[in-house]
Amino acid sequence: MDKLIHATAAEGTVRVLAATTTAITTEAVRRHQTSPTVSAALGRMLTGTLLLGSSLKEFDRLTTKIDVSGPVGGIIAEATAQGTVRGYVKNAIAELPVKQNGKFDVSGIVGEGTFYVIRESGFDIGLHKDPYVGSVPIVSGEIAEDFAYYLAKSEQIPSAVMLGVLLQNTEPFVSASGGVMVQMMPGADERLIGEIEATIGAAPHITSVIKEGAGVTDLIEMALGRISYEILDEMPVNFACNCSHEKAIAMVSALGKAEVAAMLKEDKGAVMNCGFCNETYRLSESDLQAILDE
Ligand code: ZN
Numbered sequence: 001m002d003k004l005i006h007a008t009a010a011e012g013t014v015r016v017l018a019a020t021t022t023a024i025t026t027e028a029v030r031r032h033q034t035s036p037t038v039s040a041a042l043g044r045m046l047t048g049t050l051l052l053g054s055s056l057k058e059f060d061r062l063t064t065k066i067d068v069s070g071p072v073g074g075i076i077a078e079a080t081a082q083g084t085v086r087g088y089v090k091n092a093i094a095e096l097p098v099k100q101n102g103k104f105d106v107s108g109i110v111g112e113g114t115f116y117v118i119r120e121s122g123f124d125i126g127l128h129k130d131p132y133v134g135s136v137p138i139v140s141g142e143i144a145e146d147f148a149y150y151l152a153k154s155e156q157i158p159s160a161v162m163l164g165v166l167l168q169n170t171e172p173f174v175s176a177s178g179g180v181m182v183q184m185m186p187g188a189d190e191r192l193i194g195e196i197e198a199t200i201g202a203a204p205h206i207t208s209v210i211k212e213g214a215g216v217t218d219l220i221e222m223a224l225g226r227i228s229y230e231i232l233d234e235m236p237v238n239f240a241c242n243c244s245h246e247k248a249i250a251m252v253s254a255l256g257k258a259e260v261a262a263m264l265k266e267d268k269g270a271v272m273n274c275g276f277c278n279e280t281y282r283l284s285e286s287d288l289q290a291i292l293d294e
Helices: 022-032 036-054 106-110 144-154 190-202 206-211 216-224 245-253 257-266 285-293
Strands: 003-009 014-020 061-068 074-080 084-089 113-120 132-137 159-167 174-184 229-236 270-273 280-283
Touching (some): 003 036, 022 174, 036 084, 036 106, 036 144, 036 174, 132 144, 144 159, 174 190, 190 216, 206 216, 245 280, 257 285
Antiparallel strands (some): 113 132, 159 174
16 A cells, blocks of 8 residues: 655754555556556656645645646646645557657656646635645656755755656566655855765665665655655545545536537436546436536
8 A cells, every 4th residue: 555654853843754655646547548658657647746835835736837848738736635636648559769868758748847736725624725826847857856955945945856657568568666755945054964865875776776676765865865754644645536436527517408408318428537547437317417407
């Protein structure tokens, strides 16, 4: 099962978030039928969004979005405070040849563009504030570096971010996925920052340790080395969407009775597709008739 952990070190001046997301990325890839390079990009976005969301105090829903010139066109991921995440890409079947080093060309498929973070809060207590929207240019396209750049530039939090997706040729196609985010809060010791940077620089690739069975605490130790830490929170995380048959009916109903009557007469039903999770909802003749009878 996928997990997310939140820890602090050095008297709260260093914050560490880590997550295993193999099941989440597997589910996203299965639902959206993404090409290998797009699978890697989408898995990194979903993982980075979960990590970023869990580091925020005031948030109900965090959406990250890249709007880009590369073949993938764009990716959207949305995480909730309850540990669910969902996401989709504009062009699921975009693909590029693997790079000379054998890695997927994620930065090639992303290209240039803008990285957005949209934070919404207040739903739970009925006080919906205007969403906070931050944006920075895409600096790398490898996703992890783009999250780190956003944190440094827009939130003034120097960070190190590792995100990885390891694929295989046979179903379920994803063999490991996960990430670690280390955030330096005001007052963090320069020497400590240097030590963490060196530890991360020498760390093995995150997906290889997850594939070998590493859990979230192992990922924290991989980033912090010998520095001691305190666990604040650990929670299960999963891919989940809030769409439903009832919401599909409400959307069709919003089209107006004339439109619904035409659907009933001409199509004998209606088909709705949820972009976020690719679930299809089929409304029967009696579903449409019920809307008209309201
Ligand atoms: Zn959905």
